[in-house]
Amino acid sequence: MGTLQLTPRIITLFIGIALVLVGLWVGQNVNLLPVDASVNAPLYDQLFKVLFSIGTTLFIGIVGMVVYSLMRFRRRSGTVTEGAAVEGNLPLEILWTAIPAVVVLFVGIYSFDIYDRMGGMVPMHDHSMAGMETMHEPEASGPGQKTWAGISSVSVEGQPPVAAVPIEVTAMQFAFIFRYPEADIISGELHVPAGQPVSLRMTANDVIHAFWVPEFRLKQDIIPGQPTLLSFTATRPGSYPIVCAELCGAYHGGMRSTVIVEPPEEFANWVAKNSPVKATPASATLIS
Amino acid sequence: MTLSTPSNLADTQEHLRWQRYFGFSTDHKVIGLQYLVCGFLFYFIGGALAGALRTELLTPISDFMPREVYNEVLTMHGTIMIFLWIVPVVNGAFGNYLIPFYVGARDMAYPRLNAVAFWMIPPAGLLLISSYFLGGASQSGWTAYPPLSLSTAATGQVIWILSVLLLGGSSIFGAINFVATVLKMRRPGLKMMQLPMYCWAMLGTSILVLLSTPVLAGTLVLLSFDIVAHTGFFNPAMGGNAVVYQHLFWFYSHPAVYIMVLPAFGLVSEILPVHARKPLFGYTTMVYSIMAIVFLGLIVWAHHMFTSGTPPWMRLFFTIATSFIAVPTGIKFFNWLATLWGGSISLNTAVMFSCGFIVNFVFGGITGVALAQVPFDIHVHDTYFVVGHFHYIVYGGTVFVIFASMYHWYPKVVGRMLNEPLGQLHFWLTFIGLNLCFAPQHWLGLNGMPRRVAEYDPQFQFINQLSSAGALLMAVSTLPFLINVIWSAYRGAVAGDNPWNALTPEWLTSSPPPEHNWHGEAPLVHEPYGYGLKSPAAS
CATH class of the missing domain: 2.60.40.420 (Cupredoxins -  blue copper proteins)
Structure with a gap:
């Protein structure tokens, strides 16, 4: 029984890890930028790769959620059924407030480190x-x-x-x-x-x-x-x-x-x- | 709960008499439809202009129209789409139609002001378009940055300013009405935290309109003085400061983005629970996140000016503030995903467009967070990357929601259903067209193509043609929609009062609703999202 209850969580965990790996791979290997020809261009490209990895992970994850929900919870036409009357879930809400806040904070601090290394903060x-x-x-x-x-x-x-x-x-x-x-x-x-x-x-x-x-x-x-x-x-x-x-x-x-x-x-x-x-x-x- | 009576035939016919829609009606439903139809007319004009731009960009050289005309067309396209299509429709059309129903009122708080606000729009639009025939339209982009706006097509620029002032005034009158209606016209017994989410979205939007639009109006008046009376507020040649104009302009025009997307957030929050047969997930956090977006939306404007010569502390502040808008926005998206999860989802066109909105807006949101980072923005600012980004937000986001709303509320307004197969065709053409048109533009921007150009480096030709093909697909996609809207008005299946089994008050009356909204007393809806099975055993 215990293993049965854990299965969806383990699957979720694996999907999450796979998403991050896909995001990292795409960010590192898909090159969308022209040749770099100045000292700060490689710094820029480094920031771009990080943002591209995070963005890819988030985008595939959210689009996957939408597509999965539409297929899994689809109502056959002509039938009248109701969903579950779930109005909210506080721990979940806290989770998806905290995680984006941490990601955004990381992105902000990292990009300012890049900006500083480019010389932007020098008087x-x-x-x-x-x-x-x-x-x-x-x-x-x-x-x-x-x-x-x-x-x-x-x-x-x-x-x-x-x-x-x-x-x-x-x-x-x-x-x-x-x-x-x-x-x-x-x-x-x-x-x-x-x-x-x-x-x-x-x-x-x-x-x-x-x-x-x-x-x-x-x-x-x-x-x-x-x-x-x-x-x-x-x-x-x-x-x-x-x-x-x-x-x-x-x-x-x-x-x-x-x-x-x-x-x-x-x-x-x-x-x-x-x-x-x-x-x-x-x-x-x-x-x- | 009051059951709606079968519609009174004479009453319905009186309501549908077409002459009413061309007059000074004070009925909020008539005004809402006036906004909607007027908005769609300008949408088709703005779309045709976009088609002209994409035709010019099929080749790297400027060969389809003169360069001056290209700049006129891009200025008109932006101005029409923002001020005459998205803002009036997503606020004026749906706001006026729905808000009185949602608060349980017979009309808006100030019906005559409401009619005045609408009737400022057609003259403003005609004025704007007339400038093309009165010596040439404005060529300085919808941003009208001086000194360029001071030195090109003076007549067109002054007409542009007058037109935008009229439209801004209309928007302010509308906002006053929404605030007063939501706060003061609620049916006795209806609490703020029981209102449908669109009311909160419109309250937040109206606060933004009231705080920021007057700043734009004042700025444009000064700009017109610079053109007409040769004052020097923004003219560096006379000691003025061109960057100050940018600050004032974006103090309105960044909130304007939220004026365009917050109502869309509200409309999606109405549509998804009905068709997923589940309550809106996290009502309270949805309300707080709207208000957080309103507050943050007011303090991020200078991220449009990272290359204008802004000091590092300002760049730091506006990067952080802008990035943090992603948090309340993210909350809303996760709540919609949770609303879908475990639902019983009907895959109709309204749901498809709503989910298309989620996908497109998430993409535009991710590129938006990237653009908020100063070092990232310094490379792609004023390039096609930005063009791609904001079309994902305003077209992939808000316009998708407008279409979702058309499929959702058409049965209520007309009394007949829209055709589903035509709707699905419309959705897929639009969705594929949008992504084909705007996704490649991000690559163009990263690789060196600036925005607002009639000619470009030949290496970018293929990707530009791809983008133009997407634009063509989007143009074609409006055909099934138009056919559907017209055909269904006469031949569509009869909708009945409540075809979606929805709980919000506009569905608890006849379709179309009678002149005073309900045949009897206004219903008191404490749980607008009370869908779903309370316990699994009850099925």
């Missing part, structure tokens, strides 16, 4: 890290000003911190313009060295635009009147699209550019070839 300085500039306090606009938000990038692990390459981005209907202030280069494409932090200071001339590189897993709005900052460290040499992600007018879909990630020496060659400033100390630090 940031203009031209070194990400965020939005405070435009209302003139005394705070000098170097060393603390700005907050955006997302920034950590250095490649195991390497000493390197000075970020400063680049000024101007967004307008319907193009991005990139200016390298130290080398005095103006370009329609963004060239960046692999493995070295890059710091974008972005301004918009007309309406709100957004700078998005899917392979970097990074996006930041570019807002007129309020310069925004975004830092990243590219890792994988190659060409990736820069996409405007904020509706900016008729040609919004055509507002695209390219970021070219190059090994540091190729990047240095590109700078040397295009810069009117020949071999100044500034460009030397830039390509170091």
